[in-house]
Amino acid sequence: MLTKPKQVPPYFLMVKNKSTSKQNKIKSDPKHFCLGNFIKNETKQYQCCCKAIINKQKISTHMKNLFSILFLALFAVSSTFANNLPVDTDPPTIVGVAAGNENFTTLVAAVTAADLVGVLNSEGPFTVFAPVNSAFDKLPAGTVETLLKEENKETLTAILTYHVVAGKFSAADVIGAIEKNKGSFTIPTVQGGNLVASLKDGKVILTDVAGNTSTIVITDVAASNGVIHAIDTVVMPTK
Numbered sequence: 648m649l650t651k652p653k654q655v656p657p658y659f660l661m662v663k664n665k666s667t668s669k670q671n672k673i674k675s676d677p678k679h680f681c682l683g684n685f686i687k688n689e690t691k692q693y694q695c696c697c698k699a700i701i702n703k704q705k706i707s708t709h710m711k712n713l714f715s716i717l718f719l720a721l722f723a724v725s726s727t728f729a730n731n732l733p734v735d736t737d738p739p740t741i742v743g744v745a746a747g748n749e750n751f752t753t754l755v756a757a758v759t760a761a762d763l764v765g766v767l768n769s770e771g772p773f774t775v776f777a778p779v780n781s782a783f784d785k786l787p788a789g790t791v792e793t794l795l796k797e798e799n800k801e802t803l804t805a806i807l808t809y810h811v812v813a814g815k816f817s818a819a820d821v822i823g824a825i826e827k828n829k830g831s832f833t834i835p836t837v838q839g840g841n842l843v844a845s846l847k848d849g850k851v852i853l854t855d856v857a858g859n860t861s862t863i864v865i866t867d868v869a870a871s872n873g874v875i876h877a878i879d880t881v882v883m884p885t886k
Contacts, residue, residue: 741870753783761804771872772815808838809884818866840884855882
């Protein structure tokens with residue numbers, strides 16, 4: 648059985664129409680439309696701003712991390728470089744020590760004239776009984792100037808090498824050898840001749856083949872390739 652369609656009360660239609668009309672009016676209102684767009688635009692700008700701030704913070708964090716890494720890398724490189732730097736802890740060679748001492752200027756001039764710088768700069772070790780300047784002054788006048796001439800190079804070399812001993816011997820070693828050998832000890836030199844070491848008043852005395860004596864006045868001057876003992880008189884290899 649068919650039922651009669653239910654009639655809608657007129658006031659309901661009016662309310663509905665008013666509501667629809669109001670919605671349509673709001674949608675079609677330019678002010679409402681602009682405000683909506685403004686809110687949407689502001690929201691987008693705010694979101695973009697937030698993203699920019701976040702990105703900036705991320706970049707700042709990355710830069711800090713990068714600088715930290717670079718600093719550590721530079722510190723490591725500098726430390727390695729510093730650790731790999733050569734450290735010179737050895738004293739100079741025998742020639743270097745003599746050249747740096749104003750008491751040995753004549754000796755250095757003689758060693759240079761005799762071309763013995765290379766020998767006394769070599770590994771060695773050597774023990775050198777080095778005459779001080781005043782020791783050369785004891786020689787007859789003109790002797791040093793004559794010996795420094797090219798034609799007397801062989802004689803000068805013999806005199807200088809007569810003051811050199813192969814091996815490193817401290818003052819204690821020399822004194823010990825003297826005491827063990829009944830008061831005197833024969834020392835072979837690089838020149839081939841011998842020196843005789845003895846003790847007098849607690850000092851070491853060197854006697855050459857001619858019987859001339861020289862006293863050790865300074866002992867144990869360290870060098871990288873040996874030791875120097877300063878003496879007050881030039882010893883001679885021949886009579």
